[in-house]
Amino acid sequence: MILDIENILVSSDIITEQFCCDLDACKGICCVEGDAGAPVTLEEIGGIEDALDTVWGDMSAQAQAVVDKQGVAYTDRDGDLVTSIVGGKDCVFTCYEGDCCLCALERAHRAGKTSFIKPISCALYPIREKRFANGTVALNYNRWDVCKDAVKKGRELQLPVYKFLEGPLTRRFGKEWYAALCEVAEHFDELCE
Structure with a gap:
């Protein structure tokens, strides 16, 4: 599912998937x-x-x-x-x-x-930002096998991707945008009904 959050297209995986870098493991x-x-x-x-x-x-x-x-x-x-x-x-x-x-x-x-x-692309990982010719920005969750330990740790901590990346997302898009993302995430189950 693609969500439009203040004119930025966001893959729902950013809300539903868990992730937390595990430098000790990877x-x-x-x-x-x-x-x-x-x-x-x-x-x-x-x-x-x-x-x-x-x-x-x-x-x-x-x-x-x-x-x-x-x-x-x-x-x-x-x-x-x-x-x-x-x-x-x-x-x-x-x-x-x-x-x-x-x-x-x-x-x-x-x-x-x-x-x-x-680079913000590093700070945002596993989110990848794509900018289209018309100026539209899309955020996608990138799955990479080298991050399997981060997925495991994120699941153990029940830490969604967007919460793990609060700092980088705020740095890139601002506090107001991040608050809007959190609002959508809080009501995501309702959106899926």
Whole structure:
């Protein structure tokens, strides 16, 4: 079911499915799996470039070489701007803490070293945002087998996707929009009757 929440199309899976990242179990595999980098906007590229000196030392030598050659982002085969990757899969901003993959951008932000957090597409995951030519925005729940532990943990906690992502959804769409989403979620069962 597709819901129209203040002119943003929202897949009902965002309300009905449960999810909670489990870094202890997955080790941040989403930063190093896939065939393209994280979707980014031109504005985010500017923020990433501003933070680059701060995170440079946390990036691998291979990642630094990729950024030196092609920059922090590129256009993928679908025509989308995405973060640059190493070896056809690893985001250049992947850094390691023990056996966990982390985002160097987010780590620098949490340490108060930069104002840029990380691409909103990363913060919103497992929600994927799609913008259509007419300006319509749609939000879909993306199922990915590397997140099976997050689904399991979300079910254990009975934590819906939209509640797990309250911060990123509010950051992207605002408090009023998030409140409208919560209102729809509270009455979702009635909508389905």
